[in-house]
Amino acid sequence: MDLKNLTIAIVGGGYGGLAAAKALTVAGANVTVYEQASEIKEVGAGIGLRPSSLAQFRAWGELEAITSVSNASESFQILTAEGHPIAEEIWPEVDAHGVTTHLIHRGDFIEALFATLPKSMVKLGHRLEKIADNGPSATLSFADGRSETYDLVVAADGIKSVIREQLFTDSQPVFAGEHAYRVVVEDADLLSLVADGKLRMYIGRGTKVYLLPLLSRGQVSFDITALDVDGTWAPEVDLDYILKTVEGFDPRIVDATRRLDLAAVNKRAVYDIDPVERWSTDSVVLLGDAAHAMCHHQGQGANSAILDAGALAGALVAAASVPEALEAYVAERKPVTDELQRISRQGWSEDEVNDVFPGQKPNSGRQEG
Template sequence: MRIEDFKNLHIAIVGGGYGGAASAIALKSIGAENVHVYEQAPAFGQVGAGIGLRPTTVELFRQWGIFDAIAAVSAPSDRLEIVTADGKMVLAQEEWPELHGFAQTNHTRIIHRGDFIEALFGALPPKMVHLGYQLNGITDHGNTSTLTFENGESVTADLVIGADGIRSLVRKQLFTDKAPVFAGEHAYRTVISLDDTFDLVTDDNPRFYIASNGTVAYNLPLRHRNQVSYDITARSEDDTWAPIITNDYLVALLEGFDQRILDIARTLDISKVTSRSVYDIDPVDLWHTDSVTLLGDSAHAMLHHQGQGANSAIQDAGALANALLEADSVPAALALFQANRKPLTDELQRLSRLGWTPESAEVAFPEQSAAK
């Protein structure tokens, strides 16, 4: 499609997470002007913990002209280290894939989720962002689709991007009503001061501590904030969305771990710990119609073990913009987008379900081996 075509294309994005915001930025970067993001929350807040934005993702930020904004609220990392639960043996220590794969070195950026969302939306004109718009339904007319919202408003667009997450209503109404799949795990996350880590953090690189029973404790340094993201994943049969926990419960989970990890668990303000059951979705056979596409978690929600969820959503955004430039129509672009991205995300979903054990942690990035 010609760049001139984008100026008249009405694009509606459902969901104001990483995928939705990145899609708006990517489309804006190729000339789209009539792009609107509809987010159900009434406001953006500082929620969540830390994530790692990989070098290939960082390269997109450079292309979109937002690298400086991301760098200002993140810390650079050059490697990932995986160690035994007691911290006495290094199982794997590897540079991030593609660290030196571009004209400039692209470190993985360790960032707080709230800072990341603020930086993304700070790159968009306020008129593109609509808060308090909870999707009620979608009707596909072929070349256009209509969104209806709980507030009574409706929007008809030439292209609708369903970036509405793991419980996507767009996916449920147009593609598949299969429910998310419980992984048999819980994830506990919080952000604490570096001063409260008992000297656990010594550099800017994430470190995973892995036990033979599948429990993983990992930390992502947020040194620019003088903080660290402290995370635990452990097996559980309780599929309650937000399980109730105590400090004693966390300490018991971490028996045999590095004493500093236990000390942190014992002294945490438990009211500030996010407790969640872990879910993903089975691969979705079809992501698109002629005027609607899924993107990010709505298309391929994956477990967090490989740290690829946010990165995949942002890579989707770049791939969708490229497909629109390459194809001669919106339907052709959506087909090309799925053809380019689905094999990659199917494999990442599969790898993410494998989890971590000391035996499986011979390499830090199993997707690298799978691609060979």
Template sequence: MKTSELKNLRVAVIGAGYAGAAAARALTEAGAAVTVYEQASQIREVGAGIGLRPSSMAQFERWGIGGAIKAVSSPSDGFEILTADDHRIAREEWPEKSAYGETTHLIHRGDFIEALVGSLPTGMVRLGHKLDTITDHGGSATLGFTNGETATADLVIGADGIKSVVRERLFTDAQPVFAGEHAYRAVIDIADTFGMADDGDLRMFIGRGTKVYLLPLLHRGQVSFDVTALNADGTWAPAVTQDDIVATVQGFDERIVRMTEGLDMAAVNVRAVYDIEPVERWHTDSVVLIGDAAHAMCHHQGQGANSAILDAGALADALVAAGSVPDALAAFQATRKPVTDELQRISRHGWTEDELDDVFPGQKPGQVAATVQG
């Protein structure tokens, strides 16, 4: 699209999370007029750490925010896979380093969303706007919010996560799928990891039915500590005690057991893991899904946030290159959907058949739909 057309394009982004904030930044750089609608009354991200891959870091450099992201993250040379009792299985450098001239950076989720949203023009993000209705007119769409306000845009970007209202209203009413596992996450002092994360490498320890991840946040003097375990309880926010979590790491290196015993449960994020089935079509002529709204996936590959960032870049590129919004949305889906379909598929294969049979005899939890609770 011509620069003048992009400047006159009214874009509404639903959701100010990774996908929404990244899309807003990318489209602002391309010259579009963007408004972001966020249901929360304040921007706040819970959870722990994530890894931003070289391809994502290259996008940030393109958008002029590479320095801001690097200022609140730690570069990492590689990742290591180990047995539960701390014997190395493999160590690799992060892929894509040579292709993009960047390495992976490890960052706290809160710092990441603060840096992304902080890069947007003042007033672009409108808080307290929970989407209720969306009416697709073909060349535009009208949004209705629970606070009584409405807005019409030439392009609506549904970046409203795994429980996406945009997806449910226009594309599919299929509910998220329980992955048959829980994730327990906290940020702890690096001193409390007994030297197991001092060098900046991401480490994954593999036990039977349980994985433990140590993701160093060296710039903070902290480590993101994640225990992911098979569990049949699909409650969205399950009730879990410290004894429950300690029990899941029995048989792991004694230092990991001690880390778990020392957790402050008030600071532990506990959730059941869900993804969604691949969505057949991500767009109409004026509405498009990105990020988790389009392709929420399990976290075993560490690709959720990275996929959202690459979506944002690909969408902006498609709008610049195409002659119209419908053509751009079709090109965007053609570029990104094959990639995320495959990542969704791979991310469902984080466990052996024997491990699954221990908890789900005769079933495959990634294939069994469960209604989201809570």
């Protein structure tokens, strides 16, 4: 199919939406990205980009843009809370060019990707209120009263997707029974724990601490994920509350937690979504977190969105029509992400949960948010 004859809108300017914009632009499509924020700015922590994702950027001619603001990582190590090694997994994927997993700050990733797109392509300050599926086209209606119709709309509007809720399912995000406290720090103690570039996870009583080295920045992405019964989307907790979650951990982790600037910490309850039965109509398709938001334990959210983008562009180029392309894209990506969602939901055992919250069964607190 000649993509030059299609008008395509992408709703959402996060990593999924921008990756889709890049993939479709390289394939020759006429793309417009709508983002509700007034600026492209990604806060939060670090992410790991697998070779399969980096291969997409190589194909799009932008590998150096990503690797120049990231660092290679050899492996993922799991340790006890006190720092005794439990297991180590060498990153299994290395592409034909010898590129291995790279670790990158979300903000650097978004900025690097955004910089590769024509600035006129991304329309900021556009909050979607309604989508109408017209069959061979779809109409977007925004909060400022404007409406636009496209041959194809790609919903990359995240875990709280307006498009998913209006066209595909009204089921809401599901609380995973955990909080995540994330911050990027220049802490000498934490840097000493990951100076070799390895991603490390420390496991304690109801708590996992992830240390993701951002060596290109001289920083560490510090993530404390702890069991909690409060499903408030952005919970209000103080530093003493967070400190209790790391009791008994390596003293360097405890001390680094004590030194945190609470105002800089991103505090969120952990949510995912149930697998979505249907991802597409003849003119609308889900991508990234809108299609398959998953818990962060496997580190597959960003990678899945990037692979979605590549698969969608490839399917559109290969197919004779948009509906045929969307069917092929869903057939390729949905079984993979359904399994990743399932694996990412595997958390603490019943005994471990009961140790922290007596009488509460694993994930019995799962609730919609």
